[in-house]
Amino acid sequence: MSLLAELRAVLGREDVLEEPVELYVYSKDASLMRGEATAVVFPQDSAEVAEIVRVAERHGVPIVARGAGTGLAAGASPTEGGIVLSTTAMTSLEIDPENRTAWVGAGVINLDLSKAAEPFGLHFAPDPSSQSACTIGGNVANNSGGPHCLAEGSTTSHVLGLEVVLAGGEVVTLGGDAPDTPGLDLKGVIVGSEGTLGIVTRALVRLLPIEPDVRTLLMDFPDMEGAARTVSQVIAAGLVPAALELMDQRMTVAVENWLHAGLPIDSAAVLLAEVVGETVGVESQAQLIADIGRANRAKKVQIAADAAERDLLWKGRKSAFGAIAQLAPDYYLHDAVVPRTKLVETMTAVYDIADKYDLTMLNVFHAGDGNLHPLIAFDASDPEVNRRVHQAGDEIVAICLKNGGALSGEHGIGVEKRDLMRTSFSELDLDAQARLKDVFDPGRVFNPNKILPEGSRCFDFGGVRREIPDGAWV
Amino acid sequence: MPWVTDIHPTTEELNACVQCGLCLPVCPTFRLTGRETASPRGRLHAMSAVHQGLVEVDEAFASILDFCLGCRACEPVCPGLVPYGRALEGARAEIVEQVPGRGNRRRWLLGAGLGSRSLMGAATTAVSLAQRLGLTRLAPGRLRRLASGMRKLSARPPATVGHTGGSGDAGTIALLAGCIQDQWFGGVNHTAIELLERAGHRVTVPVTQTCCGALAAHDGKAAEARRLAERNVRALGSADLVVATAAGCSAHLIGYGHWADGGQAMASKTVDVTVAVARAIEEGRLPRLRGTRGPIAVQDPCHLRHGQRVVDEPRMILRAAGYEVVEIDDAALCCGAAGIYTVLQPEASERLGNQKAAQVRSTGVSRVSSANPGCEMQLRSHLGSDYVVRHPIEWYAMAVDEEFAG
Numbered sequence: 001m002s003l004l005a006e007l008r009a010v011l012g013r014e015d016v017l018e019e020p021v022e023l024y025v026y027s028k029d030a031s032l033m034r035g036e037a038t039a040v041v042f043p044q045d046s047a048e049v050a051e052i053v054r055v056a057e058r059h060g061v062p063i064v065a066r067g068a069g070t071g072l073a074a075g076a077s078p079t080e081g082g083i084v085l086s087t088t089a090m091t092s093l094e095i096d097p098e099n100r101t102a103w104v105g106a107g108v109i110n111l112d113l114s115k116a117a118e119p120f121g122l123h124f125a126p127d128p129s130s131q132s133a134c135t136i137g138g139n140v141a142n143n144s145g146g147p148h149c150l151a152e153g154s155t156t157s158h159v160l161g162l163e164v165v166l167a168g169g170e171v172v173t174l175g176g177d178a179p180d181t182p183g184l185d186l187k188g189v190i191v192g193s194e195g196t197l198g199i200v201t202r203a204l205v206r207l208l209p210i211e212p213d214v215r216t217l218l219m220d221f222p223d224m225e226g227a228a229r230t231v232s233q234v235i236a237a238g239l240v241p242a243a244l245e246l247m248d249q250r251m252t253v254a255v256e257n258w259l260h261a262g263l264p265i266d267s268a269a270v271l272l273a274e275v276v277g278e279t280v281g282v283e284s285q286a287q288l289i290a291d292i293g294r295a296n297r298a299k300k301v302q303i304a305a306d307a308a309e310r311d312l313l314w315k316g317r318k319s320a321f322g323a324i325a326q327l328a329p330d331y332y333l334h335d336a337v338v339p340r341t342k343l344v345e346t347m348t349a350v351y352d353i354a355d356k357y358d359l360t361m362l363n364v365f366h367a368g369d370g371n372l373h374p375l376i377a378f379d380a381s382d383p384e385v386n387r388r389v390h391q392a393g394d395e396i397v398a399i400c401l402k403n404g405g406a407l408s409g410e411h412g413i414g415v416e417k418r419d420l421m422r423t424s425f426s427e428l429d430l431d432a433q434a435r436l437k438d439v440f441d442p443g444r445v446f447n448p449n450k451i452l453p454e455g456s457r458c459f460d461f462g463g464v465r466r467e468i469p470d471g472a473w474v
Numbered sequence: 475m476p477w478v479t480d481i482h483p484t485t486e487e488l489n490a491c492v493q494c495g496l497c498l499p500v501c502p503t504f505r506l507t508g509r510e511t512a513s514p515r516g517r518l519h520a521m522s523a524v525h526q527g528l529v530e531v532d533e534a535f536a537s538i539l540d541f542c543l544g545c546r547a548c549e550p551v552c553p554g555l556v557p558y559g560r561a562l563e564g565a566r567a568e569i570v571e572q573v574p575g576r577g578n579r580r581r582w583l584l585g586a587g588l589g590s591r592s593l594m595g596a597a598t599t600a601v602s603l604a605q606r607l608g609l610t611r612l613a614p615g616r617l618r619r620l621a622s623g624m625r626k627l628s629a630r631p632p633a634t635v636g637h638t639g640g641s642g643d644a645g646t647i648a649l650l651a652g653c654i655q656d657q658w659f660g661g662v663n664h665t666a667i668e669l670l671e672r673a674g675h676r677v678t679v680p681v682t683q684t685c686c687g688a689l690a691a692h693d694g695k696a697a698e699a700r701r702l703a704e705r706n707v708r709a710l711g712s713a714d715l716v717v718a719t720a721a722g723c724s725a726h727l728i729g730y731g732h733w734a735d736g737g738q739a740m741a742s743k744t745v746d747v748t749v750a751v752a753r754a755i756e757e758g759r760l761p762r763l764r765g766t767r768g769p770i771a772v773q774d775p776c777h778l779r780h781g782q783r784v785v786d787e788p789r790m791i792l793r794a795a796g797y798e799v800v801e802i803d804d805a806a807l808c809c810g811a812a813g814i815y816t817v818l819q820p821e822a823s824e825r826l827g828n829q830k831a832a833q834v835r836s837t838g839v840s841r842v843s844s845a846n847p848g849c850e851m852q853l854r855s856h857l858g859s860d861y862v863v864r865h866p867i868e869w870y871a872m873a874v875d876e877e878f879a880g
Contacts, residue, residue, distance in 0.1 A: 021529040021534045021538065022511050022534065025510050025520055028493075068495050069510060069515075070494065086509070088509070109499055130494065132496060133495040133498045254553075258552075258554075322492060322494035322552065323553035324492055324554070325489070325555070
């Protein structure tokens with residue numbers, strides 16, 4: 001039977017898309033890289049996923065798992081063709097309020113999980129800006145973060161167990177309800193593997209209590225330096241705010257243009273800080289942050305008066321990427337991380353790079369953990385501009401790494417940052433990662449050619465050959 | 475260029491989407507299916523594919539766009555400010571032009587019937603008779619559902635078209651009577667005239683007006699939509715304020731800039747009746763009542779809340795009348811009525827209708843406010859006869875009568 005016929009036999013005709021226009025709609029995620037799938041499938045559970053895996057293996061075609069398609073690194077773009085496996089039909093949700101955990105289907109939307117947990121006084125801590133749309137499966141695949149991961153850690157800190165479909169269609173549960181499961185932490189290997197090792201169908205996640213009180217501060221500064229220095233000094237003062245987010249002027253203007261929340265559009269930088277805990281604690285912490293801000297020449301310190309005002313501020317922050325569309329049809333984004341103490345000099349260098357290549361740069365980022373999101377707004381239909389954008393991107397990453405940073409904080413590597421992996425990892429590191437991939441995916445079915453650049457394996461000629469003398473054993 | 479009409483989705487409209495995906499969770503059809511092809515982002519993506527000449531305007535493209543309710547819930551959440559509703563109308567017009575069999579009879583009948591006052595009159599007489607004889611219970615499934623959502627009609631409802639009255643101290647208003655609205659929901663128009671005249675307006679309902687053209691535009695009949703819009707601009711455009719009592723109509727009038735010469739000038743002075751009445755209460759031209767009258771559940775018509783961003787006014791009107799406002803759905807997901815969607819996509823419409831009814835039931839409140847006739851019918855048919863569904867200005871007027879009679 002043909003691939004499509006087998007998929008239809010497994011799922012029924014309704015749950016297999018194959019029309020050219022349908023395949024085009026699934027040809028990319030929120031990144032810039034497009035692929036070309038043969039089919040899009042909507043399995044209901046791990047048993048159906050297992051069947052699909054076996055079909056793919058028989059036909060030797062890749063499977064690319066996809067949640068809401070909000071990924072920014074082409075992790076869910078079918079760049080090698082094959083099957084796009086949509087997780088959106090896997091939406092089971094069982095909350096265990098006593099243990100403060102939940103078994104969550106891969107297709108459940110991040111914010112829907114927190115809304116469902118709210119009646120029990122609980123929430124799921126990782127809160128990517130796309131949390132109103134993105135799915136738990138995608139969060140697990142990318143080890144996603146979010147503004148509030150400064151204090152609580154990213155997705156991996158909140159995953160206790162995973163139901164995963166492995167090669168051969170084997171369904172396993174890694175980790176579990178017990179506080180500590182014996183053996184290697186294999187779920188830790190799966191989290192952040194971007195669908196390259198298997199397909200996560202359900203996750204057992206930790207839920208945290210909703211904090212009794214919260215203060216959200218908005219401070220605006222005449223220069224980026226003052227804002228960045230405030231961030232470093234807040235942490236140095238011993239505070240661990242729930243979130244510390246920075247937005248530059250151009251970004252603030254774009255957001256305000258849509259939101260009409262009265263954001264300070266005349267200031268070079270806007271800092272959003274949030275502290276949570278008991279009322280007494282948050283009052284004094286908010287006061288301290290405000291004092292540090294004023295000492296760094298904050299023009300105005302505004303504290304959200306109520307939940308509605310707070311929600312409005314967060315809405316502005318979390319929709320920032322989409323607002324870029326007002327400036328240009330495409331954006332290119334890095335999410336490199338630098339030590340907080342290097343924020344000021346890295347930011348200055350990043351703006352200089354944009355100027356050098358004559359590009360429009362915006363910044364909105366998780367300042368508290370030094371996770372930059374320099375965005376270049378441009379029109380991808382111009383190849384010359386495209387070239388400059390990617391050159392600038394490479395230089396931005398280089399400067400971040402030089403300042404002691406890392407390639408990606410939370411968005412994943414996918415294809416967009418794949419070829420930059422060599423700037424962070426040695427040949428040996430990459431080889432070890434490739435061998436791990438081969439153990440899980442000997443047939444190279446799961447999201448192939450993502451994360452690891454070509455030639456990562458030591459016996460893979462291509463990347464390594466140049467440095468090895470002719471005739472040498474490898 | 476694969477497009478053939480002059481109102482096709484434009485490069486600017488399509489480029490305004492950077493595919494961030496924030497529209498997905500507010501889209502009722504994406505929520506029902508979990509499919510990108512049933513989401514605003516996916517539909518824009520499909521339009522882009524056509525725009526670039528990668529796919530044709532064919533049956534597959536049409537079925538992607540047919541499934542859209544046109545509720546525009548994606549617009550307020552879009553930080554890129556994509557004019558989705560406009561692009562959708564353009565794409566639908568292309569489908570009508572390019573996909574064979576798209577001007578089919580069922581759609582033509584609905585479109586033409588609603589636009590014609592005499593056809594509507596005949597239909598009204600027939601339905602009224604059927605209601606009296608209890609024949610509506612014998613109708614086949616889908617029609618029975620529709621019929622159960624209707625108000626009790628009189629055989630010759632007193633139409634408002636041709637009416638003129640009021641002092642005009644607060645300015646003149648031209649009222650768009652609406653086709654369904656005037657015949658099947660006449661009570662709303664009569665109430666609007668009474669309230670607006672009491673608020674100091676001179677209200678006219680010109681006989682030269684016609685259907686607003688919303689259904690034609692949503693269904694891709696661009697020429698028809700233009701013809702109707704131009705006629706209404708001539709009929710209504712000279713008043714100080716243009717008011718429509720059905721949210722679907724007022725939303726479309728506000729978009730007349732796309733449809734008629736002089737359309738933008740009229741659009742800029744057009745408001746939904748809830749806005750006009752709320753303004754009058756605010757300015758003390760209509761009374762705030764003292765008594766308390768218990769809870770009312772508020773349903774937001776999509777074309778009021780998402781299309782016009784009117785959220786506070788219906789609530790303000792109800793509160794001014796002493797009712798307690800009860801929210802039913804923070805996200806204001808579409809009830810599934812969506813113009814003729816009930817007829818074209820019965821299954822999705824049914825599921826959304828049941829979902830909305832369940833939300834209303836869970837409030838425990840049996841009085842419901844809805845500012846659009848399609849939503850009112852959908853709510854009534856899914857809630858059953860234990861629930862009373864009325865326009866917010868009717869709830870207000872009832873309270874006014876009560877207070878001043880007592």
